[in-house]
Structure formats: C-alpha cells, structure tokens
Amino acid sequence: MSAPLIQARALTRTYHPGGGDVHALDGVDAVINTGEYVAVMGPSGSGKSTFMNMVGALDRPSAGELVIAGEALSAKSPDQLADFRNRQIGFVFQQFNLLPRTTALDNVALPLLYRGLSLNRRREKAAECLRMVGLDERMNHHPSQLSGGQQQRVAIARALAGEPAILLADEPTGALDSQTTIEVLDILDQLTARGITIVLVTHEKEVGARAERRILFRDGRIVEENP
Amino acid sequence: MNTLAAIAVALTALRVNALRSFLAILGVIFGVMAVIITVSLAQGASRAVQEQIASLGSNTLNIQSGSNDRGGRRGGAGSAIPFSSDDVDAIRENLDVIVAASGTIQSSVTAVADGVNWPSTILGIHPDYIEVRDWSVAEGRVFSVAEVSRSSRVAILGRTVVDELFPSDGVLGALVRLNGQPFEVIGILTERGQSSFGQDQDDIIIAPISTVRTRVAGYSRAGVRDPVQRIWVEIAPGEDMNYATEELEQFLRVRRGIDPGEQDDFQVRNFAEFITAFRATETVMGLLLAVAGLITLMVGGIGIMNVMLVSVTERTREIGLRLAVGARRRDIRNQFLVESVALCSVGGLIGLALGVSMALLLENLAPTLGVTRLTVSVDPSIALVAIGASTMVGVLFGFYPAHRASRLDPIIALRYE
Ligand SMILES: Nc1ncnc2c1ncn2[C@@H]1O[C@H](COP(=O)(O)OP(=O)(O)OP(=O)(O)O)[C@@H](O)[C@H]1O
Ligand SMILES: [Mg+2]
Numbered sequence: 001m002s003a004p005l006i007q008a009r010a011l012t013r014t015y016h017p018g019g020g021d022v023h024a025l026d027g028v029d030a031v032i033n034t035g036e037y038v039a040v041m042g043p044s045g046s047g048k049s050t051f052m053n054m055v056g057a058l059d060r061p062s063a064g065e066l067v068i069a070g071e072a073l074s075a076k077s078p079d080q081l082a083d084f085r086n087r088q089i090g091f092v093f094q095q096f097n098l099l100p101r102t103t104a105l106d107n108v109a110l111p112l113l114y115r116g117l118s119l120n121r122r123r124e125k126a127a128e129c130l131r132m133v134g135l136d137e138r139m140n141h142h143p144s145q146l147s148g149g150q151q152q153r154v155a156i157a158r159a160l161a162g163e164p165a166i167l168l169a170d171e172p173t174g175a176l177d178s179q180t181t182i183e184v185l186d187i188l189d190q191l192t193a194r195g196i197t198i199v200l201v202t203h204e205k206e207v208g209a210r211a212e213r214r215i216l217f218r219d220g221r222i223v224e225e226n227p
Numbered sequence: 228m229n230t231l232a233a234i235a236v237a238l239t240a241l242r243v244n245a246l247r248s249f250l251a252i253l254g255v256i257f258g259v260m261a262v263i264i265t266v267s268l269a270q271g272a273s274r275a276v277q278e279q280i281a282s283l284g285s286n287t288l289n290i291q292s293g294s295n296d297r298g299g300r301r302g303g304a305g306s307a308i309p310f311s312s313d314d315v316d317a318i319r320e321n322l323d324v325i326v327a328a329s330g331t332i333q334s335s336v337t338a339v340a341d342g343v344n345w346p347s348t349i350l351g352i353h354p355d356y357i358e359v360r361d362w363s364v365a366e367g368r369v370f371s372v373a374e375v376s377r378s379s380r381v382a383i384l385g386r387t388v389v390d391e392l393f394p395s396d397g398v399l400g401a402l403v404r405l406n407g408q409p410f411e412v413i414g415i416l417t418e419r420g421q422s423s424f425g426q427d428q429d430d431i432i433i434a435p436i437s438t439v440r441t442r443v444a445g446y447s448r449a450g451v452r453d454p455v456q457r458i459w460v461e462i463a464p465g466e467d468m469n470y471a472t473e474e475l476e477q478f479l480r481v482r483r484g485i486d487p488g489e490q491d492d493f494q495v496r497n498f499a500e501f502i503t504a505f506r507a508t509e510t511v512m513g514l515l516l517a518v519a520g521l522i523t524l525m526v527g528g529i530g531i532m533n534v535m536l537v538s539v540t541e542r543t544r545e546i547g548l549r550l551a552v553g554a555r556r557r558d559i560r561n562q563f564l565v566e567s568v569a570l571c572s573v574g575g576l577i578g579l580a581l582g583v584s585m586a587l588l589l590e591n592l593a594p595t596l597g598v599t600r601l602t603v604s605v606d607p608s609i610a611l612v613a614i615g616a617s618t619m620v621g622v623l624f625g626f627y628p629a630h631r632a633s634r635l636d637p638i639i640a641l642r643y644e
Binding site: 053056058059078079082083085086087091093097099101102110111113114115119158162 | 551555
C-alpha cells in the first residue's frame, strides 16, 4: 500500500491576469502514495485549489509534470482526460454542486451516465453509494429538501459512484457547522479504512488533524510536511 | 453517453422550464404551420395540373387554324382558312404516328324534352374523339362513322343534361329537340364531375359533327367544304410527342401549301404543356409562400437559439460539474443539441397539427367562399416535412449554443456564479 499514486515534479501554474504573472503553483514536488489520507493546508491564495485542479485533470500545468497511476497527464487528449476524471477521480466541492430539481439518487448516478451504463445499473450503484453515506432513506429527495451536511454526503456518494482511486475534496466542510463537519469527516475516515486515497484541502487545524499526513502550502510551494 | 440517455436528460431540462420552453417554440410552431399550409396548397395546385393533364390525355394534340403572331401578315384564329373534315380524314389516313383524329364544332344549344328547356353546350365530333379524350358511355352506345356520314340525328347526353331533362327513367331512345331539331338519345356519357376550374363537365351533349354543323350550329366558311373549329388527335403509344408534332406540322404545311420559311397559319398545341404553363403562376405563388414559411421558421430558429444560449449560461455550473465527473466535450454538445432538437420537434408536432387543421379548414371553406380554384392536398408525407424542417432548425440553431457549452473551461464553469 505504499506505491506512489500521485507524483508531481516541479509542477508550475502561472496565471497572467492583466499583464503581471501570478505563480499559483511555483515548482511543487510531491508524492502521494496509494491509500494515503493527506490534508493540504495553507493560507488563502497559497495554491491549494490550483494543486487540486491539476491532480483532478481539470487544468493543465504551465510547466512540470504530473504522473498519476503511472500515466503522465500531459500526454492525454481532452477526451482521455475526461475518461481519466470519470474513472480515477471523485470530486467533492465546498459548494456541493448538486444538480437542482434532480433526486439525490440521480445526482449520485451522474458520473456513471458518462460510462454508458444502463439506467438500472446506474441507479443500483448510486443507491449502494447513498447507503454508504447513510442516506438511503433520502434517495428520492431533491437537494433543496436536504440539509447542508446531507447535501455534502450526497456529493461524497457521487464522488464514490465511479469507484475512483482518488477522492479530491476541496474544503468539503467549509460550508458546514461543527456537528455536520464531524459527520462528513467520519465518512472520510470510513473511506480511508477501505483503501481509497484521499486528498483534502482545509483551513481548519481540527480537520487537518484527522488526516494521517499534512502538506503545508505557501506562495505556491510546499513549505512543510506534517506541521 | 448514449442517445436515449441524452434525450432523457434533455426532456428533464425542458420540463423544468415548461413555460419558457413553450414560448421558445412558438416561432417554430408558426413556421411549421406556415410551411404545412403552403406545401398543401402547392401540392393541391400540382395535383390539379396533373388531373387536368390526365383528363385531356397526355398523348393528345390540338390543332387550330390561325397563328400566334398578331402583328404579322396573318391574323389570329378565325381569319385564316379553317380546317375541314377532309383534313381530318387525311391526317388519320396518312400519318402513322396518329391513331385517332376528330374535328370538333362546339356551340351553345337549347335542349328541350317533354316541355322542359335546358341551355347547354353541344359538341359535334367524329367517334374517334371519344378515344382521343378517353371518354366512354355509361349507357347506350356511341354513334358510328356511318352515322356521321349520314348526318344522323342521334345524341349522347351528359349526366347533368339527363338529370335536367329526364328526371324519371326512359332516356335511351327518347326524343330531344336541339335548337328545334329532333334527335334520338342513343347514350349517356360516363360522369366526369367538376373540372379543377369548377366547371360541370357533365353539362354537355355530343352528336355527329356533320349533324351539328348543318342542323344545330349552322357553321360554314366561304370556300371550305365541311369546316371544323378544331382538330384533336391521339399519338400512337410510345411515339415521341415532339416528333409527332413535327410530322403533323410538316404534313399540314404541305397540305396547306406553306413554303419553307413562311409562317404557319395554324397551331399545334400540346395540352400538357399548355396547362403546365398556365399553372406556373400558381407554382410561383406557392414557392413565394413557401419561402415566407421558411423565413418564419428561421425566425423561430432564432428564438430557439436565444433560449438555448440563456439555458447554457444559466447552467454553466452544471456544465462544469458534468465535465468534472467525466463528460467529454461532445457529451455536453450533444446534450444541448438533443435539447434543442427536442424543443423544435415538439414545436414541429404542434405546428403539424395546427397546419393540417388549417389546411383542411381552408379546403372545406374555399368552395363556400366561392374560391373554387383553390385546391388543397394534405398528404401524409407532410408529417415528414414537419419533423424534417423542425429537426433541421433544431440542429442549425442549436449548434452554436451547444458548441459554446462544450468549449467551457471546467474550472471557470464550476466557479461561475
Ligand atoms: N483564473 C485565475 N486567474 C488569475 N489568477 C488566479 C486564477 N485562479 C487562481 N488564481 C490565483 O492563483 C493563486 C492561487 O489560487 P488558489 O485558488 O489555488 O488558492 P487557494 O490556496 O485555494 O486559496 P483559498 O484557500 O482561498 O481557496 C491566487 O493568488 C489566485 O489569485
Ligand atoms: Mg481554494
């Protein structure tokens, strides 16, 4: 369980808003092994989200290289990246990003739609994932009928539906109160026990403390491990 | 993502915004409706042309003395020397390309039987005419060539004349006075109904041309024995129409002593061409209306494009999310294309229903409004036109918004407020 799953080498991402250069990532080297539970921490604007977007293949680096599960992302076409996101990555966002007017079940089934599974198989698998996060009673509720914590659990179930190798959670508890934060973190604990690799971005010390390893970002660089 | 799933996603999106979807397709509804009505009118007009051509016979030529050239040395019909029954016989006997020929003399006539008066039209013919025009008798018989030679006073009545003069039975063998002359009724013509011009084609009496010439119409021309007004001929099956026309013209030029280079003092008309030319104005009108319908449809398409662009903007975050969970660009593009096509198809179906209803209404109302020449033809294939046109609009005007959606940057889309 210690093979390197995510390898970043001199990863750089530069933005050019109105002329000047902003180095959102400035030469990041990092290795995250299969099954690890890593918290990415650091002040606002330090490049945490940018790093996550790279790992999730939503964005391409300006320089440097990213190898995930033995494959260099830079070599992939847009369609191949889409397929990579579909099979290897599960995203959890701060703002949940559930489809409105769509049941929890169909929200969770969404990633499987792009795998060409039949409706029945999609819903079967989605129901299983909702059971995992303790929401099997709420399958047919719309997001507007769920609490924030419940919505985030639906989002986690959606991230799990495709059975990804990596769960990327960017401030998943940022919009939750302390009680529901604990519920969500408990679920992440269960998942890491099942062997899924988790990378979690957070500002909060207590949240970061639940991970087995912490990486501290500042000004687009990794400045400290396990602070 | 397969097509069925894409359609399901699209229909959900449309249901969610039912009112806006409906408003967006109004333009398509009216456009398809306009196209349906104009296509029905155009098809009605071309059906009328075909019926007329069929009723005149597609292998029929019509000959008249006189020329078209009004400014020239010769005048129009009437001033030139008319054709005679001898000309007709000569054509029939000498030209292999012609299988039947008949002169005709037409005149108005007052028919009287049992004290009932009926003004009608009498047509004097040779029995060949029945063959040329593809007519037939429903009862009784056609007069013979011998009866034409003898100027027999025998008549065949159209159904309308029979109904007016002989309300009860016993028509065959009865006596009818035509312009005062007694004729024996020997047959009844098979009914032909209204022409597409709205004329009653059964209000007619036919009789030997010789009898009509001398006893009914009093048709004579100085210097011509047995003149006829027109000649109708039938071309042999399989003969080329143009070749037959040239043969006939050449034969008549020689017979009438017209030198090469000199202008003809007669015209050979192909009626199929004549009607087609006559109806051409209607075809042009139909085309203009169809263009107007298409423009309406295009304006409808702009409505669709507008609402699709709004929909793409509104759902930017949804698009970002779909990309994040693994949708390829073409999945996003297809999703919005299917949505646009579904939207237009619903509009097309509503437009189809309205258009067909309006066309049928027009067809039923036209006679009561006195517009007898308006013909409407609602063909089942019109459904294909409606679905085809609306699908085309959906693809055409949905493509740009769908393409734009598929090109969104996932990160920017996910952060979109
Ligand atoms: N699209 C963009 N255009 C220009 N600059 C950007 C863009 N996205 C991010 N940046 C800049 O890159 C830097 C890193 O941003 P990033 O979102 O990774 O920070 P973060 O660590 O996630 O911060 P936070 O904790 O506030 O979410 C910031 O300075 C930010 O302004
Ligand atoms: Mg961030």
